[in-house]
Amino acid sequence: MTAGKWDDLAPRLFSAVAMVGIGALGVWLGGLWFHGLIAIVVGLMVWELVTMLDSARSKSPLILAGVAALVSLVAVEIxxxxxxxxxLMPSMLGLGRMEKGGVTYAVFTAFILLAGYGLMTLRDDFGLTWMVWLLLVVVVTDIAGYFAGRLIGGPKLWPRVSPKKTWSGTVAGWAGSALVAAFFISATRAGVGLIGISIAVSMASQIGDIAESAIKRRAGVKDSSRLIPGHGGLLDRFDGMLGAALFIVIAGQLVGFPPGAQ
Structure with a gap:
């Protein structure tokens, strides 16, 4: 009985190591290598989304995923x-093709495309340092939320959609992101405004996580796909990154980034 609880440990660990390795290499190399990696991820996420919302039409997922990947590659070069x-073109192309949730598809696909664009431009325009900052904010938010939620517990954030998420874990994620910001302030020329931006990015990543959970609940599925052994789909693993990257696209137009380092 006990051994059965650990049957998926090996595939989970292997998948995690593979994801971290591929992602780290893409971030390190940057340029076309990183653009290509993001385009593939964007295409696969759109494929997962369409599969959840349009299970009756077997051709739609592949067509729309291919368009999304191609658009991602072209958009960053113009x-x-x-x-x-x-x-926004993939959203328009698929809006009327969904079996259910056409508006959900259009809005979330736009989020995916804009988030991918944000990641590519962040790496291109600001370099490796600030790409690492974004990754750390999202990862620390997730880890701090996980442990605080289980050690402290307390009121649920939105039990109907995400029954495991607590307010204690949510606030712990914000605190963790502030600590990441404090480290980067000491290591770079960024100003104290980075703390506010980091907390907002943490919030955006949490919203992305909950939004993806709401889509899965509406579609009646546990995972977005089975692409990653032991982990589900790419949307399951990178929903928080979607929210964070999308926020960076918006925040970059509102405040100087990185704050104080211009």
Whole structure:
């Protein structure tokens, strides 16, 4: 009985190591290598989303996923003013093709495309340091929330959609992101405003996580797919990163980034 609880440990560990290794290599190399990796991830996420919302049409997922991946590659190479309508094109193409949840598809696909674009431009424009900052904020938010939620417990954040998430874990995620910001303030020329931005990014990652949970609940599925052994799908693993990257796209237009380091 006890051994059965650990049957999936090996595939989970192997998948985790593979994901970390591939992701770290892509982030380190940057440029076209990173763009290609993000385009593949974007395409697979759109494929997962369509599969959840449009199970009756076998061709839609592959077509829309291919368009999303191609759009991601092209958008980052052209001026932003022309990239924006291109990034929304996959949403428009699939809006009327969904078996259920056409609006959900259109909105979440736009989030996926804009988040992928945000990750690519962050790496291109600000370099490895700030890409690592974003990754650490998201990871620390998740880890701090996990342990605080289980050690402290308390009121649930939104039990109907995400029954395991607590307010204690949510606040712990914000505190963890502030600590990440404090480290980067000491290591770079960024100002104290980075603390506020990091907490907001932490919140955005939590919203992304909950939004993906709501879509799965509406679709009646436990995981977005079975692409990653022991982990489910890419949307299951990177929903928080979607929210964080999308927020960076917006925040970059509102405040100087990194704050105080211009």
């Amino acid at each position: 001026p932003p003013a022309f990239a924006l309508p291109l990034l």
